[in-house]
Amino acid sequence: MLVLHSHIPYVKRQGRWPFGEVWLFEAMAETYIPILQSWTRMREQGLKVPITMSFSPILLEQFNSKYIQEEFVNYLKEREFLAAEDERYFNARAESEMASIAAFYYQFYREVRRDFTIEFDRDIIGMIKQMQEQGYLEIITTAATHAYLPLLHKTSLERQVEWGRKIYEKYFDRAPRGFWLPECGYFNGMEDILIANGFEYFYVDSHAIEGGKPIGAYSQGFDSEEIEIETFASTGLSTYRPYKVEGKDISVFGRNSMVSHQVWSADYGYPGNGDYREFHKHSPRSGLKYWRITDRRKDDQKLLYDPKKALRRAKEHARHFVYNLENTGEQAMNLGFSSPLIVGCYDTELFGHWWWEGVKWLEEVLKLANDSQKIDLVLPADMGAARYEAQLFESSWGMGGKHYVWQNNETSWMWDIIKKAGQEFEIIKLYNDESSFRQEAVEQALKELFLIESSDWLFMVSGNLTRDYAMKRFFEHYTKLLRISESLCNNDLNDDFRKWLNKIQYQDDFFNNKPEVK
Amino acid sequence: MKVLIFSWEYPPHMVGGLGQHVFDLSRFLARKQIAVHIITPRVKGSPDYQADNGVYIHRVGSPAKDEGNFKSWTFTFNSEAIREAVRISASIGGFDIVHAHDWLVAYAGRSVAKIFEIPLVTTIHATEHGRNLGLHNRMQNEINEIEKNLALEAQKIICCSKYMKEEICSLFGTSKGNVKIIPNGVDPDLFINLPDKPKFKIADNDKVVFFIGRLVPEKGVWHLIKAFPQVLYKVPDAKLYIGGKGPMKYTLDKLALELDIADRIFYTGFLKEDMRNYLYHKAKVAVFPSLYEPFGIVALEAMATNTPVIVGDVGGLAEIVQDGVNGLKVKAGSIDELAKAIIKLLSDADVASSLVQNGCNTIKNIYSWDAIAESTIDVYQQALKKRQKFVS
Numbered sequence: 001m002l003v004l005h006s007h008i009p010y011v012k013r014q015g016r017w018p019f020g021e022v023w024l025f026e027a028m029a030e031t032y033i034p035i036l037q038s039w040t041r042m043r044e045q046g047l048k049v050p051i052t053m054s055f056s057p058i059l060l061e062q063f064n065s066k067y068i069q070e071e072f073v074n075y076l077k078e079r080e081f082l083a084a085e086d087e088r089y090f091n092a093r094a095e096s097e098m099a100s101i102a103a104f105y106y107q108f109y110r111e112v113r114r115d116f117t118i119e120f121d122r123d124i125i126g127m128i129k130q131m132q133e134q135g136y137l138e139i140i141t142t143a144a145t146h147a148y149l150p151l152l153h154k155t156s157l158e159r160q161v162e163w164g165r166k167i168y169e170k171y172f173d174r175a176p177r178g179f180w181l182p183e184c185g186y187f188n189g190m191e192d193i194l195i196a197n198g199f200e201y202f203y204v205d206s207h208a209i210e211g212g213k214p215i216g217a218y219s220q221g222f223d224s225e226e227i228e229i230e231t232f233a234s235t236g237l238s239t240y241r242p243y244k245v246e247g248k249d250i251s252v253f254g255r256n257s258m259v260s261h262q263v264w265s266a267d268y269g270y271p272g273n274g275d276y277r278e279f280h281k282h283s284p285r286s287g288l289k290y291w292r293i294t295d296r297r298k299d300d301q302k303l304l305y306d307p308k309k310a311l312r313r314a315k316e317h318a319r320h321f322v323y324n325l326e327n328t329g330e331q332a333m334n335l336g337f338s339s340p341l342i343v344g345c346y347d348t349e350l351f352g353h354w355w356w357e358g359v360k361w362l363e364e365v366l367k368l369a370n371d372s373q374k375i376d377l378v379l380p381a382d383m384g385a386a387r388y389e390a391q392l393f394e395s396s397w398g399m400g401g402k403h404y405v406w407q408n409n410e411t412s413w414m415w416d417i418i419k420k421a422g423q424e425f426e427i428i429k430l431y432n433d434e435s436s437f438r439q440e441a442v443e444q445a446l447k448e449l450f451l452i453e454s455s456d457w458l459f460m461v462s463g464n465l466t467r468d469y470a471m472k473r474f475f476e477h478y479t480k481l482l483r484i485s486e487s488l489c490n491n492d493l494n495d496d497f498r499k500w501l502n503k504i505q506y507q508d509d510f511f512n513n514k515p516e517v518k
Numbered sequence: 519m520k521v522l523i524f525s526w527e528y529p530p531h532m533v534g535g536l537g538q539h540v541f542d543l544s545r546f547l548a549r550k551q552i553a554v555h556i557i558t559p560r561v562k563g564s565p566d567y568q569a570d571n572g573v574y575i576h577r578v579g580s581p582a583k584d585e586g587n588f589k590s591w592t593f594t595f596n597s598e599a600i601r602e603a604v605r606i607s608a609s610i611g612g613f614d615i616v617h618a619h620d621w622l623v624a625y626a627g628r629s630v631a632k633i634f635e636i637p638l639v640t641t642i643h644a645t646e647h648g649r650n651l652g653l654h655n656r657m658q659n660e661i662n663e664i665e666k667n668l669a670l671e672a673q674k675i676i677c678c679s680k681y682m683k684e685e686i687c688s689l690f691g692t693s694k695g696n697v698k699i700i701p702n703g704v705d706p707d708l709f710i711n712l713p714d715k716p717k718f719k720i721a722d723n724d725k726v727v728f729f730i731g732r733l734v735p736e737k738g739v740w741h742l743i744k745a746f747p748q749v750l751y752k753v754p755d756a757k758l759y760i761g762g763k764g765p766m767k768y769t770l771d772k773l774a775l776e777l778d779i780a781d782r783i784f785y786t787g788f789l790k791e792d793m794r795n796y797l798y799h800k801a802k803v804a805v806f807p808s809l810y811e812p813f814g815i816v817a818l819e820a821m822a823t824n825t826p827v828i829v830g831d832v833g834g835l836a837e838i839v840q841d842g843v844n845g846l847k848v849k850a851g852s853i854d855e856l857a858k859a860i861i862k863l864l865s866d867a868d869v870a871s872s873l874v875q876n877g878c879n880t881i882k883n884i885y886s887w888d889a890i891a892e893s894t895i896d897v898y899q900q901a902l903k904k905r906q907k908f909v910s
Contacts, residue, residue: 413590417597464656468667471593475629478597482604483633490608500635 214401548572733764
């Protein structure tokens with residue numbers, strides 16, 4: 001079972017470059033559209049490629065924005081222009097290798113633009129909805145703004161889940177069956193909230209079921225010596241089968257550590273191979289990336305990128321992966337699992353955005369899996385009811401296996417503010433009355449709270465990645481929330497405030513279908 | 519005009535010179551009909567709200583602590599400060615200017631200015647890069663980043679010396695036109711008050727060499743101790759008084775023992791205002807051999823108290839002191855030059871008294887708070903204009 005989780009925080013009208021909307025545009029151009037296209041191609045070739053995909057509600061809202069759709073096309077045109085300029089520049093200097101890479105990018109962005117405007121009719125949601133209706137894609141949902149749930153207080157937590165469901169229903173005309181816990185963050189009791197919202201299954205990391213040592217997906221930017229790695233008692237259970245959470249009416253799938261490790265590991269995962277395109281180094285002229293990783297430890301000795309060579313490597317890695325998949329399956333069968341389940345969960349943006357060749361690799365893996373006598377690709381619905389029960393450990397897929405990545409010395413103050421903001425909103429809600437203007441103000445306050453709760457800011461601050469942007473956003477949404485609160489509580493709803501609120505509604509513009517504020 | 523000032527220090531919470539600066543600036547702004555609201559951390563024993571001749575002081579959050587997670591405390595304070603700013607803004611019908619002093623209040627300043635759509639002015643008193651003579655760890659890099667983003671987001675930046683202006687522009691890439699130099703000032707009236715009963719007594723004819731400042735490497739106090747044996751060789755009855763505290767104390771003690779001059783050095787610890795005045799009053803010479811000094815208010819304090827002064831030839835100190843006119847300058851880090859200068863002032867009364875006379879004039883003519891408040895209001899007005907242009 002392949003599960004891809006897609007999320008970009010709310011960046012619409014929150015700065016373009018170097019931080020902000022460009023994150024969304026890059027993910028759309030390099031990941032979402034190429035993956036969906038590669039899929040359509042495989043379907044046209046008659047392959048069965050069932051995949052489970054989660055899209056965060058806040059990402060769907062941005063897909064659905066006319067503004068984002070238009071700006072994305074502008075972004076693509078800009079990239080085409082820069083690539084064409086680069087090509088001319090390198091040709092003029094007889095640097096033919098560079099020129100051909102520039103031409104490769106030009107072609108790439110043009111195709112994405114054609115796909116987006118013609119094939120997708122600018123409507124990514126329409127596209128995935130159609131795919132789901134045809135039965136080969138299972139779309140699941142997650143927390144409304146991708147909050148890190150285990151540490152959130154109850155009211156906010158329930159709201160995150162509930163709105164995760166509501167936004168899904170708004171776009172896909174049916175109830176979601178599966179829930180992706182952001183960062184696989186789980187605590188005992190989480191399932192009750194999911195059950196209350198009608199969910200049938202969710203995912204956890206392998207150690208939540210099996211115990212033992214967690215895999216730890218992220219490492220960049222963290223001081224590994226600070227981290228307490230929790231050791232989980234071995235349970236004797238295995239992720240080769242789905243379970244029912246003990247005593248509860250909901251299924252849980254555990255991520256398989258072998259398939260995760262091969263893709264994620266910084267040391268021997270595929271994406272770090274020297275032939276693949278280097279993510280971090282880019283041309284100061286255009287921002288385009290012309291180099292291959294070469295040697296991960298040597299920043300200043302990068303060789304030029306060779307797309308053909310990289311593609312060959314991706315195919316080789318795909319064969320290796322499928323071969324291992326078959327072996328793992330056989331080993332599991334030897335252990336007595338008659339049809340072992342192997343669940344691979346990844347951030348969608350890994351493919352294409354972080355790992356440029358990842359989309360090709362994925363396509364190749366799916367093709368090989370189709371050919372394989374030993375592998376069946378499945379959707380959660382194919383699994384039937386789980387027959388065994390499991391107790392789960394409080395856990396996540398982050399470093400150390402628990403909450404460290406989101407809750408540590410760098411972020412403890414943020415949790416205090418998240419909590420205060422939640423309490424503030426409880427007061428604000430009391431001012432919700434018939435007046436449509438008050439209602440608008442309360443709704444906007446809720447949006448600010450939702451944005452404060454995004455796990456993205458915590459992750460960026462603790463990993464020291466684009467930290468200032470994260471802190472700025474965090475404080476700005478908090479300030480907006482307080483300003484709304486102050487005006488409502490003082491009944492000070494003058495014209496200045498109204499004008500200001502209109503501006504804020506324009507900036508922080510999502511979840512507008514107005515379900516009642518709860 | 520209504521001005522909102524965010525400051526980590528405000529009397530009685532004083533760590534470096536920041537608290538004194540904000541105190542003087544705000545009361546002189548208030549004399550020019552500016553309503554000044556200051557948001558600053560709570561201090562034990564001080565009220566949460568205080569109105570003082572047009573200066574309104576709001577204390578929020580928990581008192582600053584030396585130990586524990588300082589970064590975490592800082593950002594929590596920023597959130598409390600924002601909450602207070604939102605509250606005051608509603609009750610007084612909005613501010614015209616936000617003025618943030620240093621990185622510790624950067625996020626409160628930026629956020630309130632942005633969400634309330636008012637111009638942001640920041641005073642950068644020192645930079646992390648300068649304080650540490652480079653950036654050596656994650657914390658220092660983060661602070662540098664915060665300072666940079668504060669500088670880039672502000673409509674106007676105020677700093678205290680040419681030296682600081684150069685540093686800010688080259689470190690953060692801000693345009694020169696955005697940075698305005700306004701020197702710090704001293705109010706000589708604040709140096710008149712002496713203790714009724716000093717904690718320790720100094721005889722009138724004692725040959726006191728005085729240093730005051732945090733005991734950190736950039737202040738050069740290590741060099742001062744290192745130079746002192748040479749001073750004692752020529753002036754055997756000289757005494758060195760060191761006011762202030764800091765992380766270097768142990769290193770300094772060890773050095774004094776090695777040099778066998780521990781009995782000539784007197785640590786006063788942190789000096790309250792009246793005892794500080796007493797020491798300036800008694801000192802025959804004040805010495806500030808800094809290696810990094812954005813401004814060097816202590817040089818002005820010495821001049822305001824008629825104390826001849828020796829400074830390291832760096833940063834703002836170099837701009838305040840004209841060598842041989844209102845003080846003596848020595849090459850930063852030069853132990854021999856430092857010893858020579860101290861010996862000169864301890865033994866040549868004529869030179870000392872001429873430096874004192876000229877120092878007195880320097881204070882009166884250049885470093886008065888009245889002039890500083892005037893220039894600051896000019897900056898506020900420019901920031902307002904810039905903002906209007908930006909909006910239209």
